[in-house]
Amino acid sequence: MGSAERAGADAGAGAGAAAGRTGAAASAAGPATGGGGLRARLRTQVGALALDIALAVPAGRCVALAGPSGAGKTTVLRALAGLLTPAEGRIDCGGDTWLDRDRGIALAPERRGCGYLFQDYALFGHLSVWRNVAYGLRELPRRERRARALALLERFGVAALADRRPGGLSGGERQRVALARALAPRPRALLLDEPLSALDARSRGRAARELARLLAELEVPALLVTHDFAEAALLGDEVAVLDGGRIVQRGTAAELAARPASGFVADFTGAAVLTGQVRAGGAQDAAGAPTVIALDGGGEVRSTDAGEGAVAVSVHPWEVALEPPGAPAGGSASNRLAAEVVSVTAVGNRVRVGLALPQPLTAEVTEASVARLELAPGARVLAVWKAAATRVTPR
Amino acid sequence: MSRARRLWFPALLFAALAVAAAFLVLPVLAIFLQTSPGRLLDSLGDASAREALRLSLVTTAIAIAVVVVVGTPAAYLLSTRRFRGRALLATLLELPLVLPPAVAGIGLLAALGPQGLLGGLLDELGIALVLQTAGVVVALVFVSAPFHLRAAQSAFAAVDRRWLEASRTLGAGEARTFARVAVPAALPGLAAGLALAWGRALGEFGATLMFAGSFRGITQTVPLAIYDRFATDFDGALALSAVLVAVSAALLLSVKLLARDGALDGLR
Numbered sequence A: 001m002g003s004a005e006r007a008g009a010d011a012g013a014g015a016g017a018a019a020g021r022t023g024a025a026a027s028a029a030g031p032a033t034g035g036g037g038l039r040a041r042l043r044t045q046v047g048a049l050a051l052d053i054a055l056a057v058p059a060g061r062c063v064a065l066a067g068p069s070g071a072g073k074t075t076v077l078r079a080l081a082g083l084l085t086p087a088e089g090r091i092d093c094g095g096d097t098w099l100d101r102d103r104g105i106a107l108a109p110e111r112r113g114c115g116y117l118f119q120d121y122a123l124f125g126h127l128s129v130w131r132n133v134a135y136g137l138r139e140l141p142r143r144e145r146r147a148r149a150l151a152l153l154e155r156f157g158v159a160a161l162a163d164r165r166p167g168g169l170s171g172g173e174r175q176r177v178a179l180a181r182a183l184a185p186r187p188r189a190l191l192l193d194e195p196l197s198a199l200d201a202r203s204r205g206r207a208a209r210e211l212a213r214l215l216a217e218l219e220v221p222a223l224l225v226t227h228d229f230a231e232a233a234l235l236g237d238e239v240a241v242l243d244g245g246r247i248v249q250r251g252t253a254a255e256l257a258a259r260p261a262s263g264f265v266a267d268f269t270g271a272a273v274l275t276g277q278v279r280a281g282g283a284q285d286a287a288g289a290p291t292v293i294a295l296d297g298g299g300e301v302r303s304t305d306a307g308e309g310a311v312a313v314s315v316h317p318w319e320v321a322l323e324p325p326g327a328p329a330g331g332s333a334s335n336r337l338a339a340e341v342v343s344v345t346a347v348g349n350r351v352r353v354g355l356a357l358p359q360p361l362t363a364e365v366t367e368a369s370v371a372r373l374e375l376a377p378g379a380r381v382l383a384v385w386k387a388a389a390t391r392v393t394p395r
Numbered sequence B: 001m002s003r004a005r006r007l008w009f010p011a012l013l014f015a016a017l018a019v020a021a022a023f024l025v026l027p028v029l030a031i032f033l034q035t036s037p038g039r040l041l042d043s044l045g046d047a048s049a050r051e052a053l054r055l056s057l058v059t060t061a062i063a064i065a066v067v068v069v070v071g072t073p074a075a076y077l078l079s080t081r082r083f084r085g086r087a088l089l090a091t092l093l094e095l096p097l098v099l100p101p102a103v104a105g106i107g108l109l110a111a112l113g114p115q116g117l118l119g120g121l122l123d124e125l126g127i128a129l130v131l132q133t134a135g136v137v138v139a140l141v142f143v144s145a146p147f148h149l150r151a152a153q154s155a156f157a158a159v160d161r162r163w164l165e166a167s168r169t170l171g172a173g174e175a176r177t178f179a180r181v182a183v184p185a186a187l188p189g190l191a192a193g194l195a196l197a198w199g200r201a202l203g204e205f206g207a208t209l210m211f212a213g214s215f216r217g218i219t220q221t222v223p224l225a226i227y228d229r230f231a232t233d234f235d236g237a238l239a240l241s242a243v244l245v246a247v248s249a250a251l252l253l254s255v256k257l258l259a260r261d262g263a264l265d266g267l268r
Helices: A003-010 A023-028 A073-081 A129-134 A142-155 A171-183 A201-217 A229-235 A253-258 A263-268 A367-373 B002-033 B037-045 B047-080 B086-097 B101-112 B119-124 B133-157 B161-169 B174-203 B206-212 B222-230 B234-259
Strands: A038-046 A049-057 A062-066 A088-093 A096-100 A114-117 A189-193 A222-226 A238-243 A246-251 A272-280 A291-295 A300-303 A310-315 A321-323 A335-347 A350-356 A360-366 A380-385 A391-394
Touching: A038 A073, A049 A062, A049 A073, A049 A222, A049 A246, A062 A073, A062 A229, A073 A088, A073 A114, A073 A189, A073 A222, A114 A171, A114 B161, A129 A142, A129 A171, A142 A171, A171 A201, A201 A229, A222 A229, A229 A238, A229 A253, A238 A253, A238 A263, A246 A253, A246 A263, A263 A272, A263 A310, A263 A391, A272 A300, A272 A360, A291 A310, A300 A335, A321 A360, A321 A367, A335 A360, A350 A367, A360 A367, B002 B234, B037 B047, B037 B234, B047 B086, B047 B133, B047 B174, B047 B222, B047 B234, B086 B133, B101 B133, B101 B206, B133 B174, B133 B206, B161 B174, B174 B222, B174 B234, B206 B222, B222 B234
Parallel strands: A062 A222, A062 A238, A114 A189, A189 A222
Antiparallel strands: A038 A049, A038 A088, A088 A096, A238 A246, A272 A291, A272 A310, A291 A300, A310 A391, A321 A380, A335 A350, A335 A380, A350 A360
């Protein structure tokens, strides 16, 4: 459906999918707002959190706003939806201004047409599933509402639940009903607050894939909030890392993992983060000698990144290989550190091995290597990885 | 030995409940045990008793309608908005709960009586309350409203705030959110408040007596009629009491049954 519209939006041609609601105001917005997309600049204080962000989401794209709890993720969504009015800022969507504190504009939530998927889905417990979905269809004649709600439920594979109450549904079913409800009024932007966190581990994988497909088909801007980098990487076309009310880095998930701007981002992308001091080769001299970092607590690490002074060193678990102690050096891996195994945890067909350098480090290895190296807590091993897989960020 | 040691606390709990139940149920039971069915029917045949019963039902119904129509949105505001002095205001609104009925009656006279604060204004508007049926309604509203206000506030406070927010993001304004989400979701609690307030209004005696007096057919509700007979016709008072207990119990029971989850689906 609507691939032409999507192409139009991608080309910046106009409000595409957003037309229909209050499109008349489109001419009032300057060229800065961009066609069809969501653009926001927010500054506000909520309790101890000082939120100060600017972000833009093109139509048909999904930006994942990722960060730890307390970073201000949900506050951003609430401000966009109009459930919270920031002290300063401006929000434009599809050519309409939703908020402009300087001009005293603050549209009520019901006039923004913003689909909002709440963390626990917030389905109305006193209404049946189809009435939940039909709740936002007030513009339709009464007779057509049920048919439209059923069609949406059908699309999400939960039409059989139409007459049930939300109280009796599983987490996955609730999530689909909530998505159907949020999309029913044809929102001009979709906001998703931790869409998978209320699901158990078993249904999460499938729900994530379905959601990724839905987001790919969506013609309006989508902003998704998550505390989980893997989820952000799967669902977001782009990931913005939020910490302490500010966006500290944004880019594709691959970019963030490969070139984290800080130890915080590296840690967030799932890398193990070690602290240390640069000892030599700080500016990465012409000869291309690697930077040598002395780790706090002992050990030495080499990296192809430049750095000086106190730094954070990060490496992803899948880059770290384990060898028996005293194994001869070979290959291109220039980091070889003696470590003690602290924990061995199977995750799917991989095994996560917690190590003490003494600083904590995680390696992800195969079941075969666990057996070969007889890995168990207390065992001594060599943790081996390449200088090129080692990121150095200021601390 | 160890078994006795384990059981002493549950036994204590059961004993406490048995004492409470016996003490609270006995007087109510006694009313029915001391009244023969024939006497009960006789008292219903009595014109003054029928008048009192009719007056009680009409005045409490009007009073409860006023309490629900005004009190429900007021309670919603109190439980969903944070503003300066909110806690103080909520406490002031509950004050009539702890006022002795006689004090409530004096207060109503001082405010709305002929010599009261608003007496002159009411007189100019041609509104007479004292010694009138309208005065009974005023007294009933005053003493029963706090029960509904309190129950409605906690009922609204228990509604998931995100339901209200979800309703807004789905295009419903504040009024529609109130009518379609907040009230239906809080309905069991609201009904409990209504039942409490109605029960209190049916039993109201002191404030009505002081503010509206006790005139047959005009202001003499069932509790006043019971008191009127008590000195001269104890059996008659007893029979009328039985009627009042039965009516109150039937009202409370039907409201509770209606409010049980699912029973009001037709209204949603």
